[in-house]
Amino acid sequence: MPKEGFVTSITRQSEDFPGWYNDVVLKAELADYSPVRGCMIIRPYGYAIWESMQAELDGHIKRTGHSNVYFPLFVPKSLLEKEAAHVEGFNPQVAWVTHAGGKALDEWLAIRPTSEAIIADSVKDWIQSYRDLPLLMNIWNNVVRWELRTRLFLRTTEFLWQEAHTFHATSEEAEAEVATGLDCYDKVSEEWLAIPVIKGRKTDSEKFPGADFTWCIEAMMRDKKALQAGTSHMLGQNFARAAGIEFLDRDNVRKHPYGTSWGFSTRMVGATIMTHGDDSGLVLPPNVAPVQVVIVPIFRKDEEKAAVAEAIDRFQAVLASTPEGAKVRVKVDWRDDSPGFKYNHWELRGVPFRMEIGPRDVAAGQAMLVKRVDRSKEAVPLEQLAAELPARLRAYQAELFDRARDFRDANTHHVDTYQQLKDGLDGDGGFFLAPWCGGAKCERQVNEETGATIRCIPFDSPAEAGKCVVCGAASERRVLFARAY
């Protein structure tokens, strides 16, 4: 329980969710503010979490046939401006380099807000024939978007991400690729981060500037607000046409290839925090937890310390004797602090399991095993624990996912009138599935009057005749309304 008077005490979620989030990020030492407004410093513990999801996603990207590449940080102004909708969408957020080498530049350089423009220009010479397609690339990089309001991990001026960029001979192939990208995100979110997501399509007003359409995954945070967790865009021929990319197809006709792009960012670290965390701090899914099991030795005298150390060594040796067990990330906390201090320290950092081993446990050949998520405590024989630990971590991972999914489902409601929607948003909040006519005007009205947006048109939303909650016109299916980050 958080106590007052300690530097590491954190705001309660129920009291002030954004305050809780900030406390956790700073006090669990995930990140820090930087001298540059809106930018963040990612500290070792936070970067380790990012690296874990990065490695997992990179595996999915490579298995689906994409190769990692690199393109420059700077985008010449003329290139960024080639695709009309793209410039219009990004211009307000672009940071420009106007001087270099002590002189004003002839042509300004944008610090990439995303790389569609420079990639489209660069690959036009690589694509001559349908045989050069598909071209499947991915970049891990940093981008800069000048934001008015920033939040650590969730929206920072500079952020780290991955952007996949692909080119295809046909529209059908490109559309299948949009699905491939979204599927990678779905898997990483649900299987690695234990964050249940809703897959769907963005409305036209929410789609990527320069895209024909955008697909996304949306997740519910513990304050019941929505967070866009990844987007996959069908770029059609827009960028290819703007950059003059052409290939000669089988039928001997010159055509523009179809493009896609999809991105997943450090925002997902924030999503992980806000999906699982509680009043004691982080609750990390074992897959991403830099430390999966922390061992807290308890002793008074030197003899006791030696006996405890020996028991820990033996436990670790047994654990390391199986391939699965050897991969478990264990940390033994020998620091000269009280056990209680260490419990709080590691709970704040979200370590899934804590093992307490003291003289009484050594005598009984056991350890006290405490689960972070519910603080349940259990005495387990050491040998048995070493054998079971990998399975227990898997079960813990599944438990977090189920818990998050149940929470989301319990806070997702069907509403049929505008009044119900407003009452719901102003009441307990959550996700609201409601009929919508498809009109941008009704969409805007809801946003202006309630602050909620259409998060997506869920793929699993069945065909259902209804009346738009705003204008009453015919609706074919329900869409997802929520207040969002």
Add this chain to the structure above:
RNA sequence: CGGGGCGUGGCGCAGCCUGGUAGCGCACCUGAAUGGGGUUCAGGAGGCCGAGCGUUCGAAUCGCUCCGCCCCGACCA
């Protein structure tokens, strides 16, 4: 850009009204005891009081100007 608030050791704050050589809690270092839910005690290190100008014998404190940050609004994925 409009409204409100705040800048004092790493963090959180007091001191300012009523000028007089900077203090507290946490964190940090040393030592001893302690150790199963934030452990004590003792000793210690650390501050151009956001910046500049002014008033004054003397400014963290009073005045003016500037800079920065936070919250709300506006804007924005």
